[in-house]
Amino acid sequence: MQAIDLSGLSNTVGSSTNTAAGNSTDPAASQDRFLKLLVAQLNNQDPLNPMDNAQMTTQMAQINTVSGIQELNATLKGMSDKFSSMQTLQGTSLIGREALVAGSTLGFDGGVGKGAVALDGPAEQVYVDILGATGQVIDTIDMGALGAGQHAFAWDSEGLGAGAATSFKVRAANAGTPVTATPLTRLTVASVGFSGGALSLQLQDGRTLGYDQIRAFM
Helix, strand or coil: CCCCCCHHHHHHHHHHHHHHHHCCCCHHHHHHHHHHHHHHHHHCCECCECCCHHHHHHHHHHHHHHHHHHHHHHHHHHHHHHHHHHHHHHHHCCCCCEEEEECCECEEECCEEEEEEEECCCEEEEEEEEECCCCCEEEEEEEEEECCEEEEEEEECCCCCHHHCCEEEEEEEECCEECCEEEEEEEEEEEEEEECCEEEEEECCCCEEEHHHCCEEC
16 A cells, blocks of 8 residues: 555645635635545555654644634624724714814804814914905904814804805914914714725715814814
8 A cells, every 4th residue: 555645635725725815715614625635644544654743733733724814814804894884883973963174164054154263272362254255354253262272163144144154264363473273164964974994974065075084073
């Protein structure tokens, strides 16, 4: 009786490893094929030239590695699916809330214009100038002294209508020194979507922005 060549067993394990890295087949099926081939070789080996123990141990370690990779892939996929579902559910809770995005356009709720300002530092005086269609100042809001961070404001059009004002600008100073102030548009979240692994939000002005484009929520 001739000695059994282990190359077939090695090829089987190698093929299983490649499959696990690519298509990720059932680990139980891979183990079953491996064990059947191993038992067949053990039953038919030459008693005078038996299978090398070290080589058999190596093959068994390889099949365990294949099984581990396949189980890890399945676990990661399950975690990814759960994360996507959780993110979608969290996204729905943002509907109806107000998002702050870069820009100086007023967001209107009826006759009330809404906006916000982000201050790089504390300011003793903060003014918001409401601008008309041609850029003229039609009203000014005195926000008083504010600390660093984001601050919201609301402007009542007082019968002028939403079309009377199109944008705003911010003036801030501390002890006579200008403070950097970033205008922020304040818009209601109308709906949310989840595509390609990313959450997107549709705002009241019809724009759709990615979650990473939102400065903050109110």
